[in-house]
Amino acid sequence: MQRYFVENQLTVGTAFALDATVSKHWLQVLRAEPGAQAEFVDATEHVFLGELLADERVQVIEELAVNVELPVHVTILSGLPKQDKAEWIVQKATEMGAFDIAFFGADWSVAKWQPNKVAKKLARLQKIAQGASEQSHRTHVPTVRFFNTLKQAVAEVETDHLVVAYEEAAKQGEQANLVQLMNRTQPGDRLTAVFGPEGGISPAEMTLLTERSATVAGLGPRILRTETAPLYFLAAVSTLLELS
């Protein structure tokens, strides 16, 4: 069933008007007719079943109690990657349950975002996050942010647990820290996972993180690309906390 995010707060038993974007997709592209139903996620991240009325408003039938969100809030904090990998990361990390996503200008980032272009790039990535959330039937849409440096990112992102996926740790056979970290988390905890760009994380950035007691984790023995590592991390979190 189609799922749409709406900006207002919905109440069972009332009707609301669709915004232009949803109306265009549901009524024109999908040719929905009165009686057609869809899921609507409102501003409070609750999911409702809605039915299209003859006047093109939607009747809120009932609330659907479906929670597909990860039990911990994972912020993916990635060194800015090249080309359109940022789009790929946003889409896939959203599919896999990231709470929010931020990019930072890493010491060894080849890609750079000009200050006057950041807002436009973030707006595009935000649209991608919303589309991916809808397709994944999530109730939360990750916010996408950008920080000029890792130092700024770490100063501004509040978190309960800081972890860095470090290639060198993987090469040295580190494989226990991620599991031990997940064993220490409580539902609702905020986890910030840091990933380097193509060139990796610099020594100065590692020092910044370890000074803040970051967990240094290997993600299995294979070297993963900058756009793949966050997906391994999210799948690992899901495997350890959601599957049993």
Added chain:
Amino acid sequence: MQRYFVENQLTVGTAFALDATVSKHWLQVLRAEPGAQAEFVDATEHVFLGELLADERVQVIEELAVNVELPVHVTILSGLPKQDKAEWIVQKATEMGAFDIAFFGADWSVAKWQPNKVAKKLARLQKIAQGASEQSHRTHVPTVRFFNTLKQAVAEVETDHLVVAYEEAAKQGEQANLVQLMNRTQPGDRLTAVFGPEGGISPAEMTLLTERSATVAGLGPRILRTETAPLYFLAAVSTLLELS
């Protein structure tokens, strides 16, 4: 350090000639000079340290005992996806340790491969698998295959465990079967994981699989795209079998 796959069998203390592809990359693109070292994976999947000689042959210095392969052999068997997602799947699944990768013409595949184009497409995907193996520092290069139907694929792929990632199972909250399956595996076991194309797996295909005692597994509560699900699966296998 660079890693290259070579077709011959290497022996410590001997020297060998580079093939044209490796020679071009190491000597011309990277401008390696005598004394430069690289890792070479030979036909038996052993890794050796090699040093470039003045005559452009390579002296095999020592064997490196590094195993980065998953303890079970995972075949990713995916319904043929649209556009260049097959390339993404091959690259990322190889990064994440797939033993081999096969595509099949699913009942609900939108994409189709014309018989006279299959060989060319597979050759291209095979190159992608090799490049991804090199970058991930793996010793095994996945073979990429194509089957016209799931029925043919299941008849030809020998396996110890058959599992299907089924979207409907995820929606119904199934989350124990994958973990239970991994608890039953032994090192060296062959696992074949089936994924549907964008449209999903058809009822007839599900019947085919369940008749062969396939484990039906949910991959967490979020709906994953056809190109993302295999990556979740491989990360989950790694998390359950390699991290501790």
